[in-house]
Amino acid sequence: MALRLRSSLSKSNFFNILRYNNLGFGTASQTTRHLRTHDPTTLLRVSQNPITRFCNTMAEKLSSVGEHEDANAQVMDFPGGKVAFTPEIKFISESSKERVPCYRVLDDNGQLITNSHFVQVSEEVAVKMYSDMVTLQIMDNIFYEAQRQGRLSFYATTIGEEAINIASAAALSPQDVIFPQYREPGVLLWRGFTLQEFANQCFGNKSDNGKGRQMPVHYGSNKLNYFTVSATIATQLPNAVGAAYSLKMDKKDACAVTYFGDGGSSEGDFHAALNFAAVMEAPVLFICRNNGWAISTPTSDQFRSDGLVVKGRAYGIRSIRVDGNDALAMYSAVHTAREMAITEERPILIEALTYRVGHHSTSDDSTRYRSADEIEWWNKARNPLSRLRTWIESNGWWSDEEESDLRSRIKKEMLEALRVAEKTEKPNLENMFSDVYDVPPLNLREQERQVRQTIKSYPQDYPSDVPL
Amino acid sequence: MAALLGRSCRKLGFLSSGHGARRSVSTETGKSLNLYSAINQALHIALDSDPRSYVFGEDVGFGGVFRCTTGLAERFGKNRVFNTPLCEQGIVGFGIGLAAMGNRAIVEIQFADYIYPAFDQIVNEAAKFRYRSGNQFNCGGLTIRAPYGAVGHGGHYHSQSPEAFFCHVPGIKVVIPRSPREAKGLLLSCIRDPNPVVFFEPKWLYRQAVEEVPEHDYMIPLSEAEVIREGNDITLVGWGAQLTIMEQACLEAEKEGISCELIDLKTLLPWDKETVEASVKKTGRLLISHEAPITGGFGAEISATILERCFLKLEAPVTRVCGLDTPFPLVFEPFYMPTKNKILDAIKTTVNY
Numbered sequence: 001m002a003l004r005l006r007s008s009l010s011k012s013n014f015f016n017i018l019r020y021n022n023l024g025f026g027t028a029s030q031t032t033r034h035l036r037t038h039d040p041t042t043l044l045r046v047s048q049n050p051i052t053r054f055c056n057t058m059a060e061k062l063s064s065v066g067e068h069e070d071a072n073a074q075v076m077d078f079p080g081g082k083v084a085f086t087p088e089i090k091f092i093s094e095s096s097k098e099r100v101p102c103y104r105v106l107d108d109n110g111q112l113i114t115n116s117h118f119v120q121v122s123e124e125v126a127v128k129m130y131s132d133m134v135t136l137q138i139m140d141n142i143f144y145e146a147q148r149q150g151r152l153s154f155y156a157t158t159i160g161e162e163a164i165n166i167a168s169a170a171a172l173s174p175q176d177v178i179f180p181q182y183r184e185p186g187v188l189l190w191r192g193f194t195l196q197e198f199a200n201q202c203f204g205n206k207s208d209n210g211k212g213r214q215m216p217v218h219y220g221s222n223k224l225n226y227f228t229v230s231a232t233i234a235t236q237l238p239n240a241v242g243a244a245y246s247l248k249m250d251k252k253d254a255c256a257v258t259y260f261g262d263g264g265s266s267e268g269d270f271h272a273a274l275n276f277a278a279v280m281e282a283p284v285l286f287i288c289r290n291n292g293w294a295i296s297t298p299t300s301d302q303f304r305s306d307g308l309v310v311k312g313r314a315y316g317i318r319s320i321r322v323d324g325n326d327a328l329a330m331y332s333a334v335h336t337a338r339e340m341a342i343t344e345e346r347p348i349l350i351e352a353l354t355y356r357v358g359h360h361s362t363s364d365d366s367t368r369y370r371s372a373d374e375i376e377w378w379n380k381a382r383n384p385l386s387r388l389r390t391w392i393e394s395n396g397w398w399s400d401e402e403e404s405d406l407r408s409r410i411k412k413e414m415l416e417a418l419r420v421a422e423k424t425e426k427p428n429l430e431n432m433f434s435d436v437y438d439v440p441p442l443n444l445r446e447q448e449r450q451v452r453q454t455i456k457s458y459p460q461d462y463p464s465d466v467p468l
Numbered sequence: 469m470a471a472l473l474g475r476s477c478r479k480l481g482f483l484s485s486g487h488g489a490r491r492s493v494s495t496e497t498g499k500s501l502n503l504y505s506a507i508n509q510a511l512h513i514a515l516d517s518d519p520r521s522y523v524f525g526e527d528v529g530f531g532g533v534f535r536c537t538t539g540l541a542e543r544f545g546k547n548r549v550f551n552t553p554l555c556e557q558g559i560v561g562f563g564i565g566l567a568a569m570g571n572r573a574i575v576e577i578q579f580a581d582y583i584y585p586a587f588d589q590i591v592n593e594a595a596k597f598r599y600r601s602g603n604q605f606n607c608g609g610l611t612i613r614a615p616y617g618a619v620g621h622g623g624h625y626h627s628q629s630p631e632a633f634f635c636h637v638p639g640i641k642v643v644i645p646r647s648p649r650e651a652k653g654l655l656l657s658c659i660r661d662p663n664p665v666v667f668f669e670p671k672w673l674y675r676q677a678v679e680e681v682p683e684h685d686y687m688i689p690l691s692e693a694e695v696i697r698e699g700n701d702i703t704l705v706g707w708g709a710q711l712t713i714m715e716q717a718c719l720e721a722e723k724e725g726i727s728c729e730l731i732d733l734k735t736l737l738p739w740d741k742e743t744v745e746a747s748v749k750k751t752g753r754l755l756i757s758h759e760a761p762i763t764g765g766f767g768a769e770i771s772a773t774i775l776e777r778c779f780l781k782l783e784a785p786v787t788r789v790c791g792l793d794t795p796f797p798l799v800f801e802p803f804y805m806p807t808k809n810k811i812l813d814a815i816k817t818t819v820n821y
Contacts, residue, residue: 177569211602220601227568228601232592238558239593242565242573249547250520256565268585272558279553280562435603436638438662441691441738 100309102353103333104323108382110390119332121170123397128190129170129327130388130398133162135410136186137385139195140358142414143202143216147362151422152202154216158183160325160357163384164289166190167330168352172257172338177243178226179236179258182217183289187259191224195414199421206427211435234264237273237286241347244277244284248345255283255341263294265308274315277347285337286317286349289324291356296369312349324352325384328391355382426466429455498649498682504674506648506681507536507613510655511574513685515544518572521609521659523549525559525576533578534615534674560586560612564594564664567609572659580616580668581628594664595639608662613655615671616644617709618759618805623798629708629760629791634666635737635769641665642737643690644707648679653688654734661690670709677712693740695747699729701819702753705744705770707733710757710806717811726819736766744770745777752783753818757806762790784821789814 075082105118121129140157147155158165165186172178178187185198197209201219204212209220210228220228227236240258247254264270265288277284288308292299305311312319318340322333330352337348355378359366366375392398433440433448440448455462501509515521523540529551531538541549552559556577563573577583583590590612598606618627634642643658643665645651651669658665696711697718706714711732718728729747733739748754754774756767767788774786789806797804 179565209602209604210600213602214600218600220604222601222604227605228597230592230596230600232588235561235589235593238561238589239565239568241558242562242567243569244565245562246566246569246571250569268557269561269589272553272555272561275553275555276558276562280550435599437641437738438598438606438608442741443738 095306099306100321102321102323103329104326105328105332106326106387106391110387118328119335121331125170126392127397129166130392131406132166132186132189133385133388134406136162136165136189138407138410139198139414142418144362146418152216154362156182156217156361157358158186160355160378161289161291162186163327163330163388164324164352164354167327168287168334171331171334173254175225175252175254177256179240179256180226180229181236181260181264182229182231184259185217185219188219188221188224188226193221193224195417196420199417200424203421204426205421205424207424211431212427234260234267234269237269238276240284241273241277241280241282244282245280248283253342255285255338257285257287259287259289261294262288262290262299262302263297266302274317278316281345282347283341283345284347285334285341286347288351289354290351291354293356295360295364308349308351317347317349319349321351321353324354325382325387327384327388428467496682498680500678501648501681502675503648503651503669503677504534504536506652507655507669508538509681510652511537511540514572514574514656514659515540515548517685520570521572521574522566523574524552526554526578527551528576532576534671556582556585557589560589563610564589564607567607568597568605570609572609574659575610575612577612577614579626580614580630581625583614583630590640591637595637599639607664610664611659611667613667613669616668617670617672618801619672621798624795627796629758631668631736632760632764632766635766641690641735643735644668646708646711646732647677649681650688652681653686656685657687657690660687672709691735691738691740693734693743694732695729696732697728697730699727699751701727701751702755702815703729703731703747703751704755704757705731705733706757707736710759713808714757714811716808717815720812721815726815728815741773744774748774748778749781752781754786755789755814755818757789757811759791759806761793762788763793765790784818787814787818
């Protein structure tokens with residue numbers, strides 16, 4: 001069959017091509033033609049919920065010059081809707097006089113603040129939250145030490161942010177899909193990831209879900225609806241919005257939840273994601289762990305807004321600032337936000353204020369850029385674990401004995417998990433070449449053959465713990 | 469201007485799909501469609517055949533700046549076919565999330581020239597999504613479509629051919645169709661392939677190329693190159709709109725007694741080395757041509773591979789006729805482009821080596 005190409009010999013045809021090959025250089029007449037042919041009702045994505053959203057784009061009427069318009073008319077139609085005029089030259093201040101207050105339920109001593117509003121948690125949930133926070137803390141300490149001893153190549157702790165991790169996870173349902181950054185293993189822990197599974201990933205052994213392909217702490221579990229960690233900052237944010245849209249379209253009683261740090265909020269993907277989430281009316285929770293530091297960069301070098309919470313409004317997103325070290329406040333905020341996100345089909349931004357007690361990772365010594373006193377103060381005086389512990393003890397739900405029982409049990413389990421993971425062999429060499437695509441293409445099959453040949457000739461160049 | 473007329477002065481330009489037997493699709497009749505209509509048909513079929521598929525990007529709602537998405541929003545609804553904010557990293561990132569949940573996300577980037585903000589999402593997320601998760605997750609349902617290539621007056625930012633950047637990324641596929649019928653079948657394959665794919669559409673051919681396109685749902689396999697013209701003296705390899713130029717050169721070379729074999733690569737990643745290798749072992753000569761700048765262009769990969777595989781069979785060095793190493797110029801486009809005559813000269817030089 002012949003492929004015909006239109007021949008354009010004449011000059012008039014050249015201009016035809018220029019007009020028809022619309023490279024977006026539309027002439028003025030083209031633009032207004034576009035506007036006039038658009039039926040406003042088809043342009044708007046009509047949302048079912050009763051909350052008023054800003055209507056986009058269509059002016060309700062085109063302004064006309066020369067008609068008898070009242071010069072002092074109060075409102076004017078521009079694309080985007082009606083706006084009132086003002087004769088004053090007034091700038092919106094770069095910041096409010098007062099910072100946005102921070103929602104908390106427990107005071108620094110773990111006492112319930114009078115008149116605090118919060119979502120009640122049962123004894124079972126509260127004790128599980130606390131136990132998991134303790135488990136996370138112990139796991140972190142043991143893994144960190146293991147790295148120091150050279151048993152692990154790398155580790156990043158969550159110390160100081162246990163309440164954000166556990167309490168947010170507790171407020172979600174298992175069907176909510178998680179798009180983590182890398183400091184949220186507590187969410188996996190809450191959902192049932194075992195200490196052994198954490199250790200397997202850190203050692204990259206053959207039981208690792210990720211088949212030994214990534215550095216430690218890059219966990220993932222499709223069973224637990226926790227998407228695999230990638231080290232790139234904030235790239236998970238727009239992914240979460242797409243996933244949330246899918247949940248909405250499939251009419252699931254679930255939302256997407258994505259975590260990121262204060263540093264991550266500077267990435268372009270943060271802006272992209274929040275804007276998309278608002279426009280697509282996606283049921284997604286954006287949980288920012290504002291822990292004061294992005295490696296060595298304090299928030300004063302990161303942004304000049306009043307933290308994260310004020311940024312939501314810029315995108316049309318409802319936002320709240322929460323004490324991230326207050327488990328009850330975190331639980332309540334996430335619980336409430338989740339309801340809103342799903343029933344109202346909207347994104348919510350939650351800024352959880354906290355402090356990164358640990359170093360950025362085992363490759364970092366944070367005493368080089370902040371005082372050891374500051375770290376110690378947060379670790380002792382503002383510890384999320386002790387505040388929750390005080391509260392559950394005051395309810396008669398916890399005791400010193402249960403505390404020491406738990407700690408010794410977890411420590412034992414953790415050390416055993418480490419031991420087993422360390423001994424477990426690595427994944428087979430073929431796992432290097434599988435899953436690049438659904439099926440290995442010819443070039444990879446050829447490369448595997450070549451590598452296996454080379455291994456035969458130079459076995460000393462290759463680690464002996466990777467089975468062939 | 470002269471170049472534009474030169475490009476359009478093709479009377480014949482048949483890029484016949486081999487000789488019947490190779491492809492059943494080539495013997496079928498259909499409607500005469502141009503490239504954007506063929507792509508539009510593919511999208512209609514894709515959305516019709518899978519209710520969990522979506523088309524989105526800038527301006528796709530009204531039909532798109534190149535009309536590839538005409539009628540989709542009206543037929544499938546604004547929840548499945550919609551405009552996005554002007555943000556390529558958001559478009560692709562959102563698409564990855566949709567695909568990760570098992571949907572088909574058919575994403576449009578308005579011009580390949582604007583794909584770079586999405587490069588991080590493509591390289592660090594899409595390409596690694598399955599591998600890094602140990603196959604627990606994947607975003608294979610993602611297809612990214614973007615118009616690429618020279619158009620006569622596009623300059624720096626409406627003419628680029630960025631395929632080489634993407635061919636260097638394990639985990640994605642890169643596909644470039646040469647004609648309307650090919651585009652429809654290849655696009656449907658890309659959409660249904662369980663891997664993320666970048667599909668570059670030669671914008672020059674959106675209106676200029678017209679072909680009989682079967683109306684039903686059909687797919688053309690990926691990673692299979694096609695010999696679209698058989699010959700014995702030299703193998704030419706190309707993709708997309710450049711094949712039309714190359715075929716002109718082949719026709720003229722034939723008048724001078726040089727028999728040219730022309731191969732459409734179609735899929736650049738992973739590419740069909742076997743078909744090219746077999747051809748070069750027969751002809752002993754290879755010429756690669758692409759619009760993208762020559763240095764670091766995909767022609768270099770083909771050249772190196774064929775040299776490895778066919779060295780003793782080669783009668784002459786592998787030659788590349790490509791765009792020059794400049795940003796794509798406006799007034800100087802005719803000088804930049806790998807023209808029919810540049811190719812013809814290279815054919816003759818190679819044959820007379």
